[in-house]
Amino acid sequence: MTNFTFADGIRQAIAEEMDRDPAVFVIGEDVGESGGVFGVTKGLWDRFGPDRLWDSPISEEAIVGAAVGASLVGGRPIAEIMFSDFSMLAMDMIVNQAAKTHYMTGGKLSSPMVVRMITGTNGSTGAQHSQSLESWFTHVPGLKVVAPSTPEDAKGLLKSAIRDPDPVMFFEHKGLYTGRGGPAGDVVEVDPIPFGVGRIHRAGTDVTVVSYLKTREYALAAAETLAEEGISCEVFDPRTLVPFDYEGLRASLEKTGRLLIAHEAPARGGFGAEIAAWAAENCHDVLRSPVMRVGGHNTPIPYAPVMEQFVLPMTERITDSIRALVQNPSRQLQSL
Amino acid sequence: MTNFTFADGIRQAIAEEMDRDPAVFVIGEDVGESGGVFGVTKGLWDRFGPDRLWDSPISEEAIVGAAVGASLVGGRPIAEIMFSDFSMLAMDMIVNQAAKTHYMTGGKLSSPMVVRMITGTNGSTGAQHSQSLESWFTHVPGLKVVAPSTPEDAKGLLKSAIRDPDPVMFFEHKGLYTGRGGPAGDVVEVDPIPFGVGRIHRAGTDVTVVSYLKTREYALAAAETLAEEGISCEVFDPRTLVPFDYEGLRASLEKTGRLLIAHEAPARGGFGAEIAAWAAENCHDVLRSPVMRVGGHNTPIPYAPVMEQFVLPMTERITDSIRALVQNPSRQLQSL
Amino acid sequence: MTDALTRTTARTAAGITLEEGLELLRKMTLIRRFEERAARLRAAGFIPGFLHPCSGQEAVAVGISAALRKDDVLTSNHRGHGHLMGRGADPAQMYAELFARSTGYNAGKGGSLHMIDADLGFLGANGIVGGGIPLATGAALQLKRRGSEAVAVTYFGDGASNEGAFHESLNLAALWKLPVLFVCENNLYGEFTRQSEHMVLENVADRAAAYGLPGVVVDGNDVLAVKKVAEEATERARSGMGPTLIEAKTYRHKGHFEGDMARYRPKEEVEAWLKRDPLLLFPEVLREELGATDAELDAVRESVEAQLDRDIEWAKEQPHPTPEDALRHVYVDSHNGKALR
Amino acid sequence: MTDALTRTTARTAAGITLEEGLELLRKMTLIRRFEERAARLRAAGFIPGFLHPCSGQEAVAVGISAALRKDDVLTSNHRGHGHLMGRGADPAQMYAELFARSTGYNAGKGGSLHMIDADLGFLGANGIVGGGIPLATGAALQLKRRGSEAVAVTYFGDGASNEGAFHESLNLAALWKLPVLFVCENNLYGEFTRQSEHMVLENVADRAAAYGLPGVVVDGNDVLAVKKVAEEATERARSGMGPTLIEAKTYRHKGHFEGDMARYRPKEEVEAWLKRDPLLLFPEVLREELGATDAELDAVRESVEAQLDRDIEWAKEQPHPTPEDALRHVYVDSHNGKALR
């Protein structure tokens, strides 16, 4: 068995792209010599040195701004936001500058860059270090939004993100890294993975379960439990939220006729709303029962583990929800 | 006929609340002596002076941060963000601080404040002065989100917002102000309007059209046109997005069986997705046809009027969409 | 008699009484021991989140708070335990919070990064570097508005002085002469990055000139020196003369967070600073200038240890929140446990 | 002969040739006339968006650009027309953009606030106060990375120096010795707010010390003085010595935006500054130090007017975009007109 973690996937994608293209560089807080708070860039400093890894002051707006500016004149920057919550400080550079460059300039300039957003809840880091805000960026035309759930996808999608001509928000759930990244694991060859192509992690016939990032694990676990009960789940991971693989999802819904979306972000205003709305608009003809969302509860993330686990949409809540959906197809359902 | 504009509603609500409670004050760029870029606070300086109207440097993070800080020790600040696009610079203070104060402190502190977000597209102000981002804030537990569409609602809801114990994001569409606010118009008495109670602007039986802010006007105009064709629209304005009047909406859907949501924000990830998703989850039993969203196109806002008008969901697009929805209830619909 | 005489003289020399001095020492000792025990309690599984220990920086928190009055308010950063205890916070409730219990300061919802004591005007630690600075500035604005003589204090690090929030807040405070103390604990590092790799200047205090407010450098390991500059700054603030930027040069004995081995720091540097440990320096001052006896000094330590024994025991017995408690406190008016839709 | 002699002497005195001087005058005149006509064209309904006229500030844009090379890059702010024309941008394409035509600089998608000339390295005006500052800093980083001698320039106002973006960017640039010129056009106001009501200091340039980079104050109405400091700063930047903050003291003759009557400014102040109009001052220099004749000076003005006549005519004939053009350019790879779902 290979020892290839999600963090390895990220690190290898960066290293291979830096080898390929001298325009690629990383900028962020403690991304260089120390290898990063999560150890994700560990080892790169010795190979690539300070011209490729810029250890920045604690200045998120300047970090992302520097990335945007560099991208306008031929750079291929990867800006790291250590906790995606901190991106609040760089939002102007993401939303008003990078996202709109190509459009506002009538196609004359573009801003090819990646913002690595380390995201999600993982062990009592509290309300300011745990948020899942990916849906925000799907609402900003001009941005692409990537949300991998496996080491291979992380590697292949990050390569594509780095080569992409547009600004890409790249979400990495810290609960997927496996510890602190550890020493470099095995190298697994992964080609760039095109955006907009979902992946079916488990085929099924009764219900399509859409999930991504860390929540995909819980969805798969739920599917396994339910298989024993005779409920057959198709677990669909879109991998990229913008662009989204609507064709793939439609094909799945044509098989199953039921849709449940699970993600960690609070349900209200989460990307599950967009998927559900799209399905309600476009798949009315194939849906046999109401769509259903299982999201984080509509609260900030609390500190205490018992509360933290409760607000997240973990295996049990997903399992119960799927069961309710499949067994009561006609009843009006209240999300659990 | 009274001469009472939306801007008057805002101005009067501020004045009356400042009269009522000395803790209330306004902070923002050029909100004081000059009366603001849109003339909304005109005349207040002479009455209330510099202790109630703080003309701030161009420092959005400090402006909103000052409001949050003041709210923690008994102030009742109203922070003005001149164009809601600039709130990108204050996002940490809104999302990581104000929204989470009450929760993170286990209920020991709270942050009663209002952020006035002057929003929307109105006459070729371009991609960085025209955005509609209200849906973002609905995704942040701890914030309330208000989006009035009439002068009366503006006044009554702003009074409630100022008195509210929680942080309130208050959206004002600049296309509703009527010019630059002009000289103070007539004074209309309006009581505080409770949050979470929608308003039916026109009753109907064939389709419920949900819209708010400036788009409500277009929805009403569409309803009038369609009435002549024998299509009866119920125009439902939720007025507040968080909390949302789901009971009111459900009651309307029970009458009409059809739902169309129209808003100016880009459709993808807009608040229409949340409403549509909620309906798909909870009103499957009463919906006779697919739900439908009419949003801004998924683009930044362009400068040229001909393009700007095209991306907005104006009367004609809403009319056509409703017609398609009502006349082809079973067909799979592609949003227009 | 000679004893009493020495004490009186010494008291004058140091500007404090022995009792006051012992109280400062008690607070500093409390902070140090609190942090040491917290590290062990975390290792033992009692503390689920991460910790940023402030050992070595105690003199700043204690010296600043010694200059404050009851109605003053404070905001802090991620390294806030000392700031809380300097202000007089209850270690028992702090541990209860770290243990994520419902009787902790934040009802188990905040943890180390967000800890408050509302009664003491301690408006919170902060998980966002620089995040507490605008909040204190805004609090100061409201204090000024209501004509109070109270001041606001905000603690932050050298690294935080590179955030836009620092810049905007200092400008606003200087412009409006707000009663606020900007207290920069310069411990030479922001995470794993040396100060010289995050800014060109040697003194953060020199940034004050860019806003037209005074900037003062003080030995952050000398509690009496810190107290003195804080007294001057609060005096300025209370009399309407506006804010002061105080830079306290200090050092964190441990890594950035509990678990960080801090190998990025030269050994000689660490050793040099350990010799300047405020908990070594200040007892000497007390001994030499205020004639404190070994017994008196030992008593401080013993009382602290005994208190922490009791506090930890109490905290361990505190109830856990229920899962559903997570739904409370999202909004002030939704205490009924139902999250607002 | 005397004529030629005078010229040679004068040339030496002013550090430029008469031809160069006339070219500087031509650019300044072009900017002024461009703005005056833009105001009229807006009133006549040709320009749908708002305008922030830069009349009075021409010497800054022209002086700075006179020190630049072809491969240098620039970012700007909301008051960017002069910065563009100083760099040599084509007024015809600018008008076409203001008229929202598809052959305008931004294909009708940007307007005044976002105008670019990619070929000239002009990376854009900006609707966000302070927004262009980090962009130029980042561009400078990439220029440095690829070993180029090119520099980045960013223009912003006195008001913008209170934004966090200013602070973070200057710190980064100073730390990494990035080749960037931070050019603050201090026109004494940010919108309707006097400088003394938005900051305590008199000189924005004095903020440079907070980051360890040089700050220079220059008479922003003296095009040669601006050119000189820009030459020094670009020289520094090109030789790896890092950034410079240049504060050019100047004044906007008109309101903040077209339509603002600027009643918040004392009449005496306006009058005093109108006497220091760069378009009055510089012709005198040309006349006295370089011996320019009335005929030569008149010719500049006439050629500018003739050019603008042609440019406006051309721009008026340009095609409007189609409504559906709005769907293009959201993504680089979606030029086919279909917005990405």
Ligand SMILES: Cc1ncc(C[n+]2csc(CCOP(=O)(O)OP(=O)(O)O)c2C)c(N)n1
């Ligand atoms: C906005 C933001 N950026 C980054 C971080 C991660 N982080 C936490 S502490 C820290 C270092 C802070 O350095 P300094 O301000 O000097 O305080 P110190 O830790 O030295 O006390 C960083 C980068 C954060 N919490 N918030």
Ligand SMILES: Cc1ncc(C[n+]2csc(CCOP(=O)(O)OP(=O)(O)O)c2C)c(N)n1
């Ligand atoms: C982030 C942001 N805040 C506020 C504004 C509104 N605004 C536009 S120009 C301006 C004044 C800018 O002043 P200054 O930087 O001095 O430039 P000047 O207009 O004087 O040239 C303001 C407040 C904006 N566009 N962006």
Ligand SMILES: [Mg+2]
């Ligand atoms: Mg530090």
Ligand SMILES: [Mg+2]
């Ligand atoms: Mg100005």
